[in-house]
Amino acid sequence: MLHLPQTLGESLNAFVRQGYPRETCGLLLGVRLGDEHVVSRVRRAHNVNIERAEDRYELDPDDFLSADREARAAGLDIVGIWHSHPDHPARPSATDRDGAWPGWSYLIISVGREGVGEIRSWRLNGGDFEEEEIRT
Numbered sequence: 290m291l292h293l294p295q296t297l298g299e300s301l302n303a304f305v306r307q308g309y310p311r312e313t314c315g316l317l318l319g320v321r322l323g324d325e326h327v328v329s330r331v332r333r334a335h336n337v338n339i340e341r342a343e344d345r346y347e348l349d350p351d352d353f354l355s356a357d358r359e360a361r362a363a364g365l366d367i368v369g370i371w372h373s374h375p376d377h378p379a380r381p382s383a384t385d386r387d388g389a390w391p392g393w394s395y396l397i398i399s400v401g402r403e404g405v406g407e408i409r410s411w412r413l414n415g416g417d418f419e420e421e422e423i424r425t
């Protein structure tokens with residue numbers, strides 16, 4: 290389960306709308322409580338995949354490191370990654386799966402010209418993604 294407080298969800302909605310029609314991405318900081326990821330901060334990262342920024346993302350390693358440093362200093366962990374799917378459903382692509390790490394939440398936010406659509410979260414189980422429940 291992914292616990293995402295409503296205010297953080299609203300921040301993510303604003304990020305992905307600002308970024309549209311490009312894919313935007315970033316990190317979820319929080320704590321792991323058993324199988325549950327409790328998010329307490331969201332951070333935006335640059336998408337360094339310039340060529341296919343409309344349908345691919347690649348987290349800027351510097352943004353990753355600074356989020357990791359911030360998390361450690363606050364006694365938190367990076368518990369997952371969020372990214373947007375402009376004009377596509379919030380389901381992980383094969384590329385998302387190939388680049389995913391076990392034990393992390395992959396939050397996907399569908400966004401279109403009209404605004405934000407569905408928001409869904411996924412975790413690897415074996416080689417495949419499985420949807421996890423999101424609670425606010």
Ligand SMILES: [Zn+2]
Binds near residue numbers: 372380382385
């Ligand atoms: Zn994706």
